[in-house]
Amino acid sequence: MAKLPGKRKAAVIMAALGKESAAAIYKYLTDAEIETITMELANIGKIDTGLIDQVYRDFHEIGVAQQYITMGGVDYARSILEEAVGESRAEEVVQRLSTFLQVSPFDFARRTDPQTITNFIINEHPQTIALVMAYLDTNQASNLLEALDPEKQAEVALRLALLDRTSPEVIREIERVMEKNLSAILTQEFSSAGGVGSLVDILNKVDRGTEKAILEALSDRDPELAEKVKNMMFVFEDIINIDDRSIQQVLREVDTKELSLALKGVSEEVANKVFKNMSKRAASMLQEEMEFMGPVRLKDVEASQQRVVNIIRMLEDQGDIIISKAGEEELIS
Numbered sequence: 001m002a003k004l005p006g007k008r009k010a011a012v013i014m015a016a017l018g019k020e021s022a023a024a025i026y027k028y029l030t031d032a033e034i035e036t037i038t039m040e041l042a043n044i045g046k047i048d049t050g051l052i053d054q055v056y057r058d059f060h061e062i063g064v065a066q067q068y069i070t071m072g073g074v075d076y077a078r079s080i081l082e083e084a085v086g087e088s089r090a091e092e093v094v095q096r097l098s099t100f101l102q103v104s105p106f107d108f109a110r111r112t113d114p115q116t117i118t119n120f121i122i123n124e125h126p127q128t129i130a131l132v133m134a135y136l137d138t139n140q141a142s143n144l145l146e147a148l149d150p151e152k153q154a155e156v157a158l159r160l161a162l163l164d165r166t167s168p169e170v171i172r173e174i175e176r177v178m179e180k181n182l183s184a185i186l187t188q189e190f191s192s193a194g195g196v197g198s199l200v201d202i203l204n205k206v207d208r209g210t211e212k213a214i215l216e217a218l219s220d221r222d223p224e225l226a227e228k229v230k231n232m233m234f235v236f237e238d239i240i241n242i243d244d245r246s247i248q249q250v251l252r253e254v255d256t257k258e259l260s261l262a263l264k265g266v267s268e269e270v271a272n273k274v275f276k277n278m279s280k281r282a283a284s285m286l287q288e289e290m291e292f293m294g295p296v297r298l299k300d301v302e303a304s305q306q307r308v309v310n311i312i313r314m315l316e317d318q319g320d321i322i323i324s325k326a327g328e329e330e331l332i333s
Contacts, residue, residue, distance in 0.1 A: 003069060012055045118147045120178075127151060128174060130159035131166060134198050141198075142205035145214075153210065154217030161199040161218075161225055196225070200232045234323065236305035236314060241274045242312070246321035247277040248316035253311050260289040261304040264296050 014022040014037060026034055117140060121129055129148075133156065145153055203211050209280065218226035251259070251274070260319045263271055263286075275283040315321045 007036050007040050009055050009058070010037050012052060013059060016052045016056070042230055050185050054132065077103060111308055115143070118144045122147055126155040127159050128242050130163055131171070131174065132178075133160055133202070134163055134195075138201045138205050141202045145202055146206050146210050150213055150217075153214055154221070157199055157203075157214045158218060158225075160202075161196050161229065163195060163198075196228055196232060203233060204228070230313060231309070234309055237266065237270055238323075241271055241313070242321065242323055246315075246323075247273065249321055250308070250312055250315060251277060253315065254308055256286060256289060258304055258307060260286055260293060261296060261301060262308050263290060264293070264301050265298075 014025070017025070029037070117136070121144065124132075129144070129152075133144060136144070145156065148156060177215055203214065208216075215226055215230065218229065239250075242250070254262075259274070263274060275286070278286065312321070312323070317324055
């Protein structure tokens with residue numbers, strides 16, 4: 001079969017499946033993908049049955065190869081395919097999947113029920129837990145972190161934040177012990193995961209009690225790291241998620257010149273959030289201050305924004321304002 005672009009193959013499959021099945025598949029596609037495939041369908045014309053059979057066969061072989069790769073690796077997939085379709089065809093299929101062979105470490109863990117994973121790993125060494133957590137999605141990782149006892153929470157959080165690069169050999173060995181029937185596909189390069197960003201993503205998902213306990217423990221053990229984590233957990237643009245009453249309280253604590261500098265270059269949504277919580281006169285004066293200021297250095301704007309964020313965090317710590325986290329229920333007065 002002549003080499004067809006992927007979008008043309010997808011269009012052939014859609015046409016062959018019929019309206020009902022194709023519509024069901026469309027639900028899982030992005031708008032861009034739908035538009036691309038629809039354009040191909042519109043221009044595809046009459047499809048030879050032989051072409052349909054070959055596209056089906058190609059699609060099936062790639063699907064089978066990906067399944068075997070997930071189960072036992074590239075070599076395992078190649079050996080199974082060689083028996084089924086011959087050495088040449090097997091190599092062709094495996095090569096075609098070359099851009100998709102990067103099965104992330106601990107893939108089996110991400111496909112497992114969060115509670116099962118928690119029960120499975122909860123008694124492991126903190127370094128092992130941190131390494132696995134770095135590769136879990138944030139919901140699984142936050143559930144796991146919440147299930148640990150407070151002392152272990154802090155230890156795991158610290159190790160996760162400081163986790164940088166882990167050699168493939170170490171990851172393979174941990175995977176082998178944790179899941180003997182799975183062999184992950186890893187490159188020979190170091191695999192980067194974890195770090196402060198990973199910890200921040202997880203802490204943004206856990207309950208506030210867990211978050212507070214971990215940040216307090218980090219502050220005791222590594223104040224500089226704790227401050228970095230806190231700074232990343234709430235950025236200036238997040239003020240759009242603060243309720244109006246809290247915004248007004250924040251504005252009472254911020255100097256006008258500081259605020260005008262912090263607002264330079266922000267999105268219209270952020271600026272409007274601030275302006276609508278000021279009197280018309282105050283908002284007008286602030287806008288005039290920003291215009292009069294002229295061009296400013298980015299680092300000065302960022303420093304000013306950070307000082308405003310510090311005020312917001314201080315007010316939250318004092319209980320004067322509440323910052324809603326993603327997924328939390330809205331408050332009513």
